[in-house]
Each structure stands twice: as structure tokens, then as C-alpha cells.
Amino acid sequence: MNTLKNSANKEMNGGNEKFIGNEAALMQQFEIIKGFFQTDxxxxxxxxxxxxxxxxxxxxxxxxxxxxxxxxxxxxxxxxxxxxxxxxxxxxxxxx
Incomplete structure (x- = not known):
């Protein structure tokens, strides 16, 4: 009965797997964007x-x-x- 629920959870969590371990890269991208909007x-x-x-x-x-x-x-x-x-x-x- 939980097959549909488990399938939905896998789909939702599967998209986040590519971000695990990339926190430093994401922070660097955020800092680049932040710097970009500092001037104008x-x-x-x-x-x-x-x-x-x-x-x-x-x-x-x-x-x-x-x-x-x-x-x-x-x-x-x-x-x-x-x-x-x-x-x-x-x-x-x-x-x-």
C-alpha cells in the first residue's frame, strides 16, 4: 500500500542527492551572485x-x-x- 508513497519520496529525495556534498560550490555561487549585485x-x-x-x-x-x-x-x-x-x-x- 505504501508503494506510491515510497515512490514519491524517492523522486523528491532523488533530486536533492546531487546537492549533497556540493555545499561549498553552492556557497561560492551565492557569493558570486551577491558580489554581482553589490554595484548595481x-x-x-x-x-x-x-x-x-x-x-x-x-x-x-x-x-x-x-x-x-x-x-x-x-x-x-x-x-x-x-x-x-x-x-x-x-x-x-x-x-x-
Whole structure:
């Protein structure tokens, strides 16, 4: 009768096994993220990225935007998303 319960426990605990013994690495990652947000907040960094992209997109030579430039724009937006997620995660870990 406890087969389902035991199966669920194995699934839940199985995901945590990869973190056992990696506490030092996790703390180091946390310190890197903490240092990253010491200078500027995530919203300030994202604002800078967006301002840079907007100034580029509203130039008169927009017709000369190459596929490579478009790829750079997409990458900048992906970085902004990453920064937002990191800041949200960091604030959650530090308690506010």
C-alpha cells in the first residue's frame, strides 16, 4: 500500500542527492551572485541594456541592421532576462 508513497519520496529525495556534498560550490555561487549585485541592482543593469538596444534600434540606419546585429540584440535581451531571474533568486535566498 505504501508503494506510491515510497515512490514519491524517492523522486523528491532523488533530486536533492546531487546537492549533497556540493555545499561549498553552492556557497561560492551565492557569493558570486551577491558580489554581482553589490554595484548595481538588476533593474539598473536591465535598464542600461535596454537603453543601449533602444538607441541602436532608433538610429536612422536601421535598414542596415545585419543578421549578426539582430543576434546580438536577442542575446542582450536574454542577458536581461537572466539578470532578472538571478536577482529574484538572490533576493529570495537572502530573505528580501
Amino acid at each position: 541592482s538588476g533593474s539598473e543593469m536591465i535598464g542600461s541594456l535596454h537603453a543601449m538596444i533602444e538607441s541602436f534600434l532608433f538610429t536612422e540606419n536601421l535598414s542596415q541592421v545585419t543578421p549578426e546585429m539582430r543576434e546580438h540584440i536577442v542575446n542582450q535581451l536574454r542577458v536581461a532576462t537572466l539578470v532578472a531571474k538571478l536577482e529574484s533568486s538572490y533576493k529570495g535566498l537572502k530573505g528580501g
